Amino acid sequence: MSKTHLYRFTHNKTEELDASRQDDVVLPHPPPANVSLPMLCGFSAILFMNEFDRMGAQNIDVAQTCNMSEWQRRLFAGKSHAEHTQDSQGEPIDIASLPAKHPARSGLIYATTTTAGDNHDNNESFTAFLFVIHKHSLSKPPKAVTTTTSSSSTVDISSESQQRVDALGVTHIWLCGSAPELRRQHLMSDLLARVERDVAAWKAQGQASGVISVHTIPQHFPGMVQFLGRQGFQGGLRYEGGDGKVVYWKEV
Structure with missing residues (x-):
């Protein structure tokens, strides 16, 4: 019988959480060797290459996104390209040597694996x-965009929320995906629920605005648009510099 495992990746750290609990209970044992950031990065590369091939977008360079240096940088610095990753002379710094920041100001990954046995062994697959x-x-x-559910309705971010965004930014879903054969098992919904709970806690601590955003391409990923609608996201218009992508957001 297969078993699902839940992992959390942050800067220089990988933890297994108790997947049966809603709160974050970290299990005491270390992850197996094949549950690592490089292995997850490889899983994402294969996943996206297959998706882009299916939609006829062979010219998209997956390697620009799914590579370890980019993932390590974003886990440490979030969107910022050079923040705290260069010294005073502009020389690159070894990111792995830097102390972690609060996850609300950096990056965070939740991931699931399955294993064929009941024991914590090494045959887990992302x-x-x-x-x-x-x-x-x-x-x-950022304001008054038309929703995809009703062409006549608009969604405005409240002035209070906009002030928080101006001060604290947003939590942005940069990448996500699941194995095609498992897309009806609510894995992504469960991972999003974990993120929303974190964002709500960060908001209560004054560390985050409570706004989650995501970009997608509706004509290529209609399933993603449907998923976002079911999860309470709003938006749907193209954004500046998005090259055909649209932005959705949600307040928690």
Whole structure:
């Protein structure tokens, strides 16, 4: 009988959580060797290459996104390209040597695996992941965009929420995906629920605005649009510099 495992990746740390509990209970044993950031990065690369091939977008370079240096940088610094990753002379710093920041200001990954046995062994395989990063602002247009559910209705971010975004930025879903054969098992919904709970806690601590954003391409990923609608996200218009992508957001 297969068993699901839940992992959390942050800067220089991988932890297994008790998947049967809603609160974050870290299990005492270390992850197996094949549950690592490089292995998850490889899983995402294969997943996205297959998706892009299916939609006829062979010119998209998956390696620009699914590579270890990029993932390590975003886990440490979020969206910021150079923040604390260069010294005073502009020389690159070994990110692995830097202390972790608060996850609300950096990056965080939740991922699931399955294993064929009941024991904590080494035959786990990744099944889904959700990678969120800190961004300094919500992609424009940040207000009064038309929803995809009703062309006549608009959604406005409240002035209070906009002030929090201006001060604290947003939690942005940078990458996510799940194995095609498991997409009806609510893995992504469960991972998103974990992220929303974290964001709500960060908001209560004054560390985050409570706004979660995500970009997608509706004509290529209609299932993602449907998923976001079911999860209470709003939005749906193209944003500046998005090259055909649209922005959705949700307040928690």
